[in-house]
Amino acid sequence: xxxxxxxxxxxxxxxxxxxxxxxxxxxxxxxxxxxxxxxxxxxxxxxxxxxxxxxxxxxxxxxxxxxxxxxxxxxxxxxxxxxxxxxxxxxxxxxxxxxxxxxxxxxxxxxxxxxxxxxxxxxxxxxxxxxxxxxxxxxxxxxxxxxxxxxxxxxxxxxxxxxxxxxxxxxxxxxxxxxxxxxxxxxxxxxxxxxxxxxxxxxxxxxxxxxxxxxxxxxxxxxxxxxxxxxxxxxxxxxxxxxxxxxxxxxxxxxxxxxxxxxxxxx
Amino acid sequence: xxxxxxxxxxxxxxxxxxxxxxxxxxxxxxxxxxxxxxxxxxxxxxxxxxxxxxxxxxxxxxxxxxxxxxxxxxxxxxxxxxxxxxxxxxxxxxxxxxxxxxxxxxxxxxxxxxxxxxxxxxxxxxxxxxxxxxxxxxxxxxxxxxxxxxxxxxxxxxxxxxxxxxxxxxxxxxxxxxxxxxxxxxxxxxxxxxxxxxxxxxxxxxxxxxxxxxxxxxxxxxxxxxxxxxxxxxxxxxxxxxxxxxxxxxxxxxxxxxxxxxxxxxxxxxxxxxxx
Amino acid sequence: xxxxxxxxxxxxxxxxxxxxxxxxxxxxxxxxxxxxxxxxxxxxxxxxxxxxxxxxxxxxxxxxxxxxxxxxxxxxxxxxxxxxxxxxxxxxxxxxxxxxxxxxxxxxxxxxxxxxxxxxxxxxxxxxxxxxxxxxxxxxxxxxxxxxxxxxxxxxxxxxxxxxxxxxxxxxxxxxxxxxxxxxxxxxxxxxxxxxxxxxxxxxxxxxxxxxxxxxxxxxxxxxxxxxxxxxxxxxxxxxxxxxxxxxxxxxxxxxxxxxxxxxxxxxxxxxxxxxxxxxxxxxxxxxxxxxxxxxxxxxxxxxxxxxxxxxxxxxxxxxxxxxxxxxxx
Numbered sequence: 001x002x003x004x005x006x007x008x009x010x011x012x013x014x015x016x017x018x019x020x021x022x023x024x025x026x027x028x029x030x031x032x033x034x035x036x037x038x039x040x041x042x043x044x045x046x047x048x049x050x051x052x053x054x055x056x057x058x059x060x061x062x063x064x065x066x067x068x069x070x071x072x073x074x075x076x077x078x079x080x081x082x083x084x085x086x087x088x089x090x091x092x093x094x095x096x097x098x099x100x101x102x103x104x105x106x107x108x109x110x111x112x113x114x115x116x117x118x119x120x121x122x123x124x125x126x127x128x129x130x131x132x133x134x135x136x137x138x139x140x141x142x143x144x145x146x147x148x149x150x151x152x153x154x155x156x157x158x159x160x161x162x163x164x165x166x167x168x169x170x171x172x173x174x175x176x177x178x179x180x181x182x183x184x185x186x187x188x189x190x191x192x193x194x195x196x197x198x199x200x201x202x203x204x205x206x207x208x209x210x211x212x213x214x215x216x217x218x219x220x221x222x223x224x225x226x227x228x229x230x231x232x233x234x235x236x237x238x239x240x241x242x243x244x245x246x247x248x249x250x251x252x253x254x255x256x257x258x259x260x261x262x263x264x265x266x267x
Numbered sequence: 268x269x270x271x272x273x274x275x276x277x278x279x280x281x282x283x284x285x286x287x288x289x290x291x292x293x294x295x296x297x298x299x300x301x302x303x304x305x306x307x308x309x310x311x312x313x314x315x316x317x318x319x320x321x322x323x324x325x326x327x328x329x330x331x332x333x334x335x336x337x338x339x340x341x342x343x344x345x346x347x348x349x350x351x352x353x354x355x356x357x358x359x360x361x362x363x364x365x366x367x368x369x370x371x372x373x374x375x376x377x378x379x380x381x382x383x384x385x386x387x388x389x390x391x392x393x394x395x396x397x398x399x400x401x402x403x404x405x406x407x408x409x410x411x412x413x414x415x416x417x418x419x420x421x422x423x424x425x426x427x428x429x430x431x432x433x434x435x436x437x438x439x440x441x442x443x444x445x446x447x448x449x450x451x452x453x454x455x456x457x458x459x460x461x462x463x464x465x466x467x468x469x470x471x472x473x474x475x476x477x478x479x480x481x482x483x484x485x486x487x488x489x490x491x492x493x494x495x496x497x498x499x500x501x502x503x504x505x506x507x508x509x510x511x512x513x514x515x516x517x518x519x520x521x522x523x524x525x526x527x528x529x530x531x532x533x534x535x536x537x538x539x540x541x542x543x
Numbered sequence: 544x545x546x547x548x549x550x551x552x553x554x555x556x557x558x559x560x561x562x563x564x565x566x567x568x569x570x571x572x573x574x575x576x577x578x579x580x581x582x583x584x585x586x587x588x589x590x591x592x593x594x595x596x597x598x599x600x601x602x603x604x605x606x607x608x609x610x611x612x613x614x615x616x617x618x619x620x621x622x623x624x625x626x627x628x629x630x631x632x633x634x635x636x637x638x639x640x641x642x643x644x645x646x647x648x649x650x651x652x653x654x655x656x657x658x659x660x661x662x663x664x665x666x667x668x669x670x671x672x673x674x675x676x677x678x679x680x681x682x683x684x685x686x687x688x689x690x691x692x693x694x695x696x697x698x699x700x701x702x703x704x705x706x707x708x709x710x711x712x713x714x715x716x717x718x719x720x721x722x723x724x725x726x727x728x729x730x731x732x733x734x735x736x737x738x739x740x741x742x743x744x745x746x747x748x749x750x751x752x753x754x755x756x757x758x759x760x761x762x763x764x765x766x767x768x769x770x771x772x773x774x775x776x777x778x779x780x781x782x783x784x785x786x787x788x789x790x791x792x793x794x795x796x797x798x799x800x801x802x803x804x805x806x807x808x809x810x811x812x813x814x815x816x817x818x819x820x821x822x823x824x825x826x827x828x829x830x831x832x833x834x835x836x837x838x839x840x841x842x843x844x845x846x847x848x849x850x851x852x853x854x855x856x857x858x859x860x861x862x863x864x865x866x867x868x869x870x871x872x873x
C-alpha cells in the first residue's frame with residue numbers, strides 16, 4: 001500500500017474511532033467554533049471604533065480573517081500528531097512504537113488523529129467568508145476561486161510546516177511547548193489583518209521569515225484585483241503561495257535532524 | 268487561622284508551586300510566546316491608533332502597558348481548568364482527598380492558587396525584564412511597559428492584584444468542580460476560555476467594545492480579572508472609581524467562592540453515593 | 544554468521560541534576576548541572592537463528608537500552624550491532640519490517656478500534672500481501688484463541704486478553720526475530736502461562752528467534768535455555784540457565800520434621816536457617832557434605848517424621864548473583 005493510500009486508511013480509522021463518541025465530538029466542534037470566533041469579535045470591535053485602517057474596511061479584513069482561519073483549521077485538522085508529539089509521543093515513549101513500524105515516522109504522525117472538532121474553526125471561518133463576500137464586492141469567478149484554493153493549499157503547507165517544527169522542538173524539550181503557538185496561533189493573529197498596516201520590519205518577517213503574507217495578503221490582493229499598496233508587482237501576487245510549500249519542505253529538513261537526535265538520546 | 272491549622276494548606280501550596288517551577292523549558296517557552304503575542308497585539312493597536320487615535324478610549328502608551336501587563340500575568344487567567352483535577356477524578360485520587368482531615372474546597376483552592384502563581388511568577392519576572400527594562404534600554408521607550416502611574420496607583424494595585432488572583436482561583440475552582448462532576452475537561456475548557464478571554468478584557472480593554480455594551484461589561488464578574496486591576500495600575504480608574512472596582516472584585520470573589528463551596532459539597536455528596 | 548551480533552556496545556546518557564527544595568527549583572530555572580550515566584558499557588554477545596535468549600538484570604541495568612538499540616530506535620555511543628546483516632539504527636525502516644516487538648507496558652493497538660480493524664491497519668502498514676495476511680492472521684487467532692475478541696474495541700479487553708492481541712499484532716508480518724520487553728508484567732497466572740506457552744511454540748515450531756527481557760524468573764525457567772545477566776551496563780554472565788544456577792549456588796536445603804522437639808545438631812558446615820518447635824531448615828554445600836551422608840547422620844541420632852531436600856528459589860539465586868557482583872538496582 002503506498003503512502004497516500006495508507007494515509008487515507010489512517011484518516012478513516014481515526015474518524016471511526018471518533019464516531020464512537022458522537023455527542024462528545026459534536027459538542028467539542030461547537031465549542032471550538034465558539035472559542036475561535038472571539039477573534040473576529042476583536043477585529044470587528046477595532047474597526048467599529050476606529051473606522052477603516054490602511055485603506056481596508058472591516059469587510060475586507062474579514063476576508064483575510066476567513067482565509068487565514070480556513071487554512072489554519074485544515075492544517076490543524078491534518079497535523080494533530082505533530083501538535084501533540086511531545087506530550088503524547090515523546091514523553092510517553094509512544095514514539096518508539098512509531099519507529100518500530102516500517103514507515104516514515106512523519107507519515108504515521110500525520111495520520112495519527114484527524115480531529116473532527118477542529119472543523120469548528122473551519123465552520124466559523126466559512127461563515128465569516130460568506131459575510132465578507134456580502135460586505136465587499138468580490139466576484140467569485142473561476143480565477144478568484146482558483147487563486148483562493150491555491151492560497152489555501154499553500155497556507156495548509158505553511159501551517160503544517162509550523163507544526164512539524166513544533167514537533168521537532170519536542171525532541172529537545174520532551175513536552176509539546178506552547179512556543180510554537182507563537183508561529184501558528186500568533187501567525188493566524190498577525191495574518192488576519194492586512195499586511196500594509198504593520199511596521200516595515202514586521203512586514204519583512206511576514207514575507208520572508210514566516211511567509212504568511214505570501215499565502216494570505218498577496219493572494220487576497222489578487223482576488224480583489226487590487227494592486228499592492230506597497231508596490232509588489234501584480235504578476236507576483238497569485239504566485240506567492242508557493243512559499244508555503246517551500247516552508248513545509250524546509251521544516252522536514254529540520255525534522256530529520258530531530259529524528260537523528262532522538263536516536264542518540266532516546267528521550 | 269492559627270499557623271498549625273494553616274500548615275497543610277501551606278504545604279499543599281508549596282508542593283504544587285515547586286513542582287510547576289521545575290518545568291524550566293515550559294516557563295521559557297511560555298515567556299517567549301507571550302512576548303511575541305504582546306508584540307503582535309501592540310503592532311495591531313499601533314496601526315489603528317495611527318489612523319484615528321482620537322477614537323480610542325485610552326491613550327496608546329496605556330494600551331501598551333495594558334498589553335504587557337496582561338501578557339506577564341496571563342497564567343493568572345482562569346481559562347483552563349486545573350489539569351490535575353481531571354486526573355484526580357479519573358484515577359480515583361479524589362477519594363483520597365476526602366480522607367484528609369481538611370476542608371476540601373480550601374485544599375483545592377490553595378493548590379490552584381499555587382499552580383497559577385508558579386506558572387505566572389517566572390514569566391512575569393522575565394516579562395518585566397524584557398518589556399519594562401530591555402525595551403527602554405534599546406530605545407523603544409514608546410513600546411515599553413510603564414511603571415504604575417503614581418504612588419496611589421501603585422498602592423491600589425496591590426489589593427487589586429491580590430483580588431484578581433483570588434477571583435481567578437474562584438472562577439477556576441468552579442471550572443474544576445464542573446470538570447470533576449462531568450469528566451468533560453475539553454468541553455469545560457472550550458466554554459471557559461472564550462468567556463474569560465472576552466469578558467475579562469484580555470482580548471481587548473472592555474472600553475474598546477461598542478459603547479452600548481458598557482453597562483453590562485463593567486459589572487460582570489470577569490471584569491475584575493484584567494480590566495479593573497490594570498486600569499487601576501495606570502490610573503485610568505482613580506479615587507472612588509478605583510474603590511468601586513476593588514469592591515466589585517471582592518464582591519464577586521466572595522459570591523463565586525460561596526457558589527463553589529456549595530457546588531463542591533453537592534458533588535462530593537454525589538461521589539459518596541456512587542462510592543466513586 | 545550469527546543472526547544477531549553485538550560487539551563492544553556502549554551507551555552514555557546525560558542527565559540533569561537538581562538540588563532539592565525550593566531554592567533548588569529556582570536555581571534549576573537558571574542553570575543546570577549534568578551528570579553522565581553509562582547505561583551500557585562494553586556489552587558483546589551473539590545470537591544464532593532460532594535461539595531463545597533471556598536478558599535479566601535489576602532495574603536500570605541496561606536491558607531496555609539494549610532492546611531499543613537492537614530494534615533500531617536508539618543509536619549506541621559506540622560499538623557494532625548487526626541484525627540479519629543490517630545495522631538497525633542505520634536502516635530503520637528495512638530493519639523493523641523484519642522484526643516483531645512486544646512491550647509489556649505499551650500497546651500498539653488502537654484503543655477505540657475493534658481488534659480486527661487494528662490488525663487490518665497493521666497489515667497495510669507492513670505491506671503484507673492480502674492472501675498471506677489472511678493466512679497468518681487466522682493462524683495467530685487460532686493459536687492465541689482470539690476469535691471471540693476480534694470485534695471488541697481494545698479498550699474493553701482485560702490486560703491478559705490485550706496481551707494476546709498484542710502478540711498477534713507483532714507477528715502479523717511474520718518476522719523472523721521477536722523482541723519481548725517484560726511481556727508478562729502485570730498479568731495474572733493463567734495469562735502468564737498462556738504467554739509462555741505461546742512463545743515456546745513460536746520458538747520451537749516456527750523457529751522464530753526470541754530475545755526476551757524479564758523480571759519474572761518463572762519466565763526464564765520456563766522458556767530460556769540461555770540467559771544473559773546484565774548489571775550496571777555490563778554483561779555479568781552469558782550461558783545456559785542451569786550452569787548459572789549451579790555456578791552461583793551449590794547450596795541445598797534440608798527440611799526435617801522431628802518426632803520430638805527439634806534438637807541442637809552442631810554439625811560443622813551446616814547452618815540452621817529456620818527453626819520451630821519440632822522442625823528445622825538446614826543449609827549445606829553438597830560438595831563438602833554429601834547429601835546421603837548428612838541424612839544418614841541425622842536419622843541415626845534422632846527420630847525423624849519427615850525429611851526432604853530442595854534448592855533455593857530462583858529469585859534467591861539471582862538476588863545472590865547480583866550481590867556477588869555488587870550490581871543491585873542502579
